[in-house]
Amino acid sequence: MLPEYHRQSASLRARLILPATLVLLVTVIGxxxxxxxxxxxxxTLLDALFMTVITITTIGYGEVIRLDAAGRIFTMGIAITGIGSLFYSLTVIMDNLVGSRLLDPFGEKKMQREVRKLKDHIIIAGLGRVGKQAAAELEESKVPFIIVDPRPEVHGYAVQRDYLSMQGDASDDAVLEQAGIYRAKGLIVTSGDDASNLYIVLSARVLRPDLFIVSRxxxxxxxxxxxxxxxxxxISPYAIGGRRLAHLILSPTVIDFFDTVIRKGEExxxxxxxxxxxxARxxxxxxxxxxLREKTGASVLVVMRGNRVLPNPEPELVLHPGDRLLALGTVEQLDRLEALVGE
Known part of the structure; x- marks a missing residue:
């Protein structure tokens, strides 16, 4: 679509050169x-320019220069040439605007520019029910993301919600590269077919060995x-859903607490x-x-070191490279904690 769009745009711009040049030439001569x-x-020259403009635009506010027979003949020539050139220019411009919209109904050109700006974003492969939920969570968390899906109707759905999206197969290396996989922070694979998910994961892992990938x-x-x-x-959504239902019966308060703290929005x-x-320092x-508590206000609940989980860490615990801290606090407190231990 994009090559055709550029070709048509170049053609329309070329069509505008002649009438626009004629309008400029008539204005100067007039x-x-x-x-x-x-x-x-x-x-004055301003009076002369005024006469030219009201003639070729057919405004007719009144003559500031009295015309004799030669002047009237000159005016008729300016009017015929100028009006025709001006209206043809406007026709070409409208044709350009309408043609651009028809050739690029979903704003592909603008979207491609936005995709090139993405950095540390998340790629969502597939926008079914699971993908839509993932997109909603990322949007609420204000995390940049792009959706890759081969279905045209999904592309339209994404455009309606102002999601960045690409129509294509995420198992294709070229599509992943266009989605900015080399600059991405992670990949969420949500296709409803395990074979497709497997191919997407394999393709992404080959392109980015260090990329964090989560698959349905x-x-x-x-x-x-x-x-x-x-x-x-x-993750199997059905298994997760079943466990969640059971936990809601067994420990509803715990589930309500985690629902609150894992949501990044305005909580x-x-x-x-x-x-x-x-x-890191x-x-x-x-x-x-x-x-940490005094400087940031956040509380470190757990330290994860490799496969070991260290709950309620002792104050004497020394941090090692690769340690992961599970911390509780407000957005500002957690940002301060990340600046202190993550940099």
Whole structure:
């Protein structure tokens, strides 16, 4: 679509050159001509330009230069040439506007520019029921994302909600590259077919070995396959939904608490995972020495070190590269904590 769009736009711009040039030429000739005709009346160039403009635009506010027979003949020539050129120019411009909209109904050109600006974004492969929920959560969290789906109706749905989207198969390397996979922070694979999810995960892992990939598993037995294919996490929505229903009966207060803290929107309290990078200033320092609570206001609930989970960490605990802190606090408090231990 884009090559055709550019070709048609170039053609329309070329069509505009002749009439626009004629309008400019008529304006210059008319201005000089009226200046010469009104030389004995003390006419200025502004008066001459005014006469030219009201003639070719058919406004007719009144003549500021009295015309003799030669002047009237000159005016008729300016009117015939100028009016025709002006209206043809307007016709070409309207044709350009309408043609551009028909050739690019979903604003592909603008969308491509926005995609090129994306950085540290999330790619959502597939916009079914699961993908729509993921997109809604990311939008609420103000996390940039782009949707990749081959179905035209999904593309229209995304445009209506002002989501960045691309129509294409996410298992195609070229499509993932266009979606900015080399600049992406993560990939969410939500297709309703495990085979498609497997191909998408494999393609993404080859292109970006360090990309964090989360995949939907339609069948519980596909979870291990998706993990082996390269997904960091593979989740069965049905299994998650079943466990959630059971937990709502067994521990409703706990579930309500986690529903509150894991939502990033305008909630007053949030739960965030923060990784300690290898070059961070916090490496080698204890929690007590860092004074995290005093400096940030956030509370560190858990330290995850590899496969070990260290709940209620002691103040003497020394942070290692790759440690992940599970912390509780407001958005501002968590931002301060991330700045202190993550950089």
């Amino acid at each position: 201005t000089l001509g009226y200046a010469w005709l009104g030389r004995e009346q003390g006419a 598993a339609v069948d519980e037995s596909s979870v291990s396959k998706l993990i082996r294919a390269g997904a960091n996490r593979a 007053s309290i949030n739960l965030e995972g923060i990784e300690v990078r290898g070059d 916090a490496v080698g320092q204890s929690l007590a020495g860092l004074k």
